[in-house]
Amino acid sequence: MEITLQVNGxxxxxxxxxxxxxxxxxxxxxxxxxxxKGCDHGQCGACTVLIDGRRALSCLALGVAxxxxxxxxxxxxxxxxxLHPLQAAFIEHDAFQCGYCTPGQLCSAAGxxxxxxxxxxxxxxxxxxxxxxxxxRERMSGNLCRCGAYVNIVSAISEVAR
Amino acid sequence: xxxxxxxxxxxxxxxxxxxxxxxxxxGGGTNLVDLMRLGVAEPERLVDVSRLPxxxxxxxxxxxxxxxxxxxxxxxxxxxxxxxxxxxxxxVLTGASGQVRNVAxxxxxxxxxxxCAYFQDVTRPCNKRRPxxxxxxxxxxxxxxxxxGSSEACVATHPSDMAVALAALEAEVHVTGPGGxxxxxxxxxxxxxxxxxxxxxxxxxxxxxxxxxxxPPPAGATVYRKVRERASFAFALVSIAAVxxxxxxxxxxxxxxxxxxxAHAPWRAERAEQALIGGPATGEAFLRAAEAELEQARPLPxxxxxxxxxxxxxxxxxxxxxx
Ligand SMILES: Cc1cc2nc3c(=O)[nH]c(=O)nc-3n(C[C@H](O)[C@H](O)[C@H](O)COP(=O)(O)OP(=O)(O)OC[C@H]3O[C@@H](n4cnc5c(N)ncnc54)[C@H](O)[C@@H]3O)c2cc1C
Ligand code: SF4
Ligand code: FES
Ligand code: FES
Numbered sequence: 001m002e003i004t005l006q007v008n009g010x011x012x013x014x015x016x017x018x019x020x021x022x023x024x025x026x027x028x029x030x031x032x033x034x035x036x037k038g039c040d041h042g043q044c045g046a047c048t049v050l051i052d053g054r055r056a057l058s059c060l061a062l063g064v065a066x067x068x069x070x071x072x073x074x075x076x077x078x079x080x081x082x083l084h085p086l087q088a089a090f091i092e093h094d095a096f097q098c099g100y101c102t103p104g105q106l107c108s109a110a111g112x113x114x115x116x117x118x119x120x121x122x123x124x125x126x127x128x129x130x131x132x133x134x135x136x137r138e139r140m141s142g143n144l145c146r147c148g149a150y151v152n153i154v155s156a157i158s159e160v161a162r
Numbered sequence: 163x164x165x166x167x168x169x170x171x172x173x174x175x176x177x178x179x180x181x182x183x184x185x186x187x188x189g190g191g192t193n194l195v196d197l198m199r200l201g202v203a204e205p206e207r208l209v210d211v212s213r214l215p216x217x218x219x220x221x222x223x224x225x226x227x228x229x230x231x232x233x234x235x236x237x238x239x240x241x242x243x244x245x246x247x248x249x250x251x252x253x254v255l256t257g258a259s260g261q262v263r264n265v266a267x268x269x270x271x272x273x274x275x276x277x278c279a280y281f282q283d284v285t286r287p288c289n290k291r292r293p294x295x296x297x298x299x300x301x302x303x304x305x306x307x308x309x310x311g312s313s314e315a316c317v318a319t320h321p322s323d324m325a326v327a328l329a330a331l332e333a334e335v336h337v338t339g340p341g342g343x344x345x346x347x348x349x350x351x352x353x354x355x356x357x358x359x360x361x362x363x364x365x366x367x368x369x370x371x372x373x374x375x376x377x378p379p380p381a382g383a384t385v386y387r388k389v390r391e392r393a394s395f396a397f398a399l400v401s402i403a404a405v406x407x408x409x410x411x412x413x414x415x416x417x418x419x420x421x422x423x424x425a426h427a428p429w430r431a432e433r434a435e436q437a438l439i440g441g442p443a444t445g446e447a448f449l450r451a452a453e454a455e456l457e458q459a460r461p462l463p464x465x466x467x468x469x470x471x472x473x474x475x476x477x478x479x480x481x482x483x484x485x
Binding site: 001017018019021040041042045048051054055056057060061062064065108111112115116117118119120125126137138139140141142143 | 163165166167168188190191192195196198199208210212235238239244245248251252255256258259260261262264265393394395
């Protein structure tokens with residue numbers, strides 16, 4: 001099937017088998033290898049991208065099902081040579097070791113910062129809370145890091161959330 | 163993955179017309195795509211219902227109608243849901259991760275399949291996946307599986323958090339299908355395994371969920387609590403959605419208890435509810451009610467821990483609501 005996506009601002013038309021995930025489409029057909037395949041089952045967050053501005057797992061999305069959507073990958077976060085504030089904060093706070101989970105962490109954090117409303121740890125469900133470290137940990141819990149860089153990831157995101 | 167055809171439906175009626183044996187509806191795909199990759203689900207055709215115009219939350223007189231294609235995130239952050247049904251918002255927020263909730267639909271959440279490891283492993287027998295092949299979980303790893311309402315054929319649990327809150331709220335599931343339209347009151351959507359564990363729900367082939375309708379919120383205090391192995395991004399070992407209405411005289415006027423993680427369906431603890439209504443709202447009464455409910459528990463060696471866990475969760479939750 002032929003589908004068209006806006007990927008990092010550019011229209012891309014590809015002929016895909018309905019079985020192909022968005023993750024494989026990005027990596028194998030478009031050469032965008034930022035999004036990583038950690039588990040291919042929704043359990044690690046390494047494949048996180050933004051679909052129509054919302055963070056989502058590209059391993060669980062069929063390419064055909066996102067036909068017509070706007071997709072932003074880690075390659076599309078920076079503005080030319082100028083790093084996205086989250087990218088700069090990750091460097092400054094040493095928020096990665098091997099870096100494998102980092103593209104997913106960055107896209108997830110970028111999406112998360114635009115998500116209002118309570119989380120599972122918010123005391124008063126009627127309130128849109130400040131992004132305390134506790135809130136950030138809960139909201140980022142879908143992104144695992146084998147290297148355990150969590151503490152620095154939270155401080156990097158906190159800096160941008162302020 | 164086996165090859166399949168893909169089509170997008172524009173209306174509920176069209177989706178149902180497109181249905182034929184071998185067809186499955188596709189919501190957000192966060193469960194179905196995974197099961198297809200595992201070889202557990204092998205549809206010949208997917209009809210994508212995730213973009214149907216069933217994506218609004220509307221108040222209709224004193225009720226609230228939630229479209230089947232509303233994303234889990236949008237349900238949980240909706241101001242009306244947070245104000246009137248905080249237990250539902252909480253239950254949804256404790257499920258999965260932000261990325262999954264952004265995509266997962268209300269209907270897909272209700273119809274997600276068990277996380278039993280044998281069900282997900284096509285190299286193993288499993289009565290739910292291949293009827294008549296056996297249930298290796300009973301002699302094997304059933305640590306996370308059912309203690310109530312299970313059968314010789316299957317001890318799986320239903321993994322949804324949202325469904326547990328909907329069972330306590332007595333929501334109605336609106337369905338359309340080849341056989342016409344109907345309304346299924348929760349907790350009646352999901353069934354116990356009996357001798358047909360391949361059937362998770364009372365839905366018939368081709369049935370499409372169009373909406374979930376919430377009746378006016380029950381009187382009293384409500385809460386959703388979830389016990390799990392890590393603080394976030396894990397399925398429930400046991401969860402509870404509870405409503406407790408205590409009169410000025412200290413007598414329980416109303417009580418609803420729905421349990422997750424303990425059965426093939428969200429489990430309404432009717433014995434406990436009946437034991438409490440009309441009696442005192444004391445810790446002792448809560449304990450007796452929990453014990454009355456759990457007398458029917460049939461735990462297996464590795465999930466016997468769920469019996470005291472569930473008892474303690476019921477007691478401490480009701481104590482919290484009473485104070
Ligand atoms: C890592 C991970 C952790 C998770 N943790 C939790 C958790 O803690 N708690 C929890 O509750 N859930 C959890 N989930 C499950 C998640 O909530 C479900 O995957 C999601 O809700 C399914 O919704 P969907 O729209 O993506 O459904 P899909 O995957 O698209 O579909 C699921 C089923 O519903 C059917 N279907 C979809 N829409 C309709 C319709 N309108 N009418 C009839 N049939 C329909 C499909 O045919 C399919 O059989 C987790 C998932 C993952 C991947
Ligand atoms: S418990 Fe049910 S789902 Fe699990 S192996 Fe047994 S039959 Fe299959
Ligand atoms: S690769 Fe998608 S969540 Fe792990
Ligand atoms: S930095 Fe290595 S997995 Fe996170």
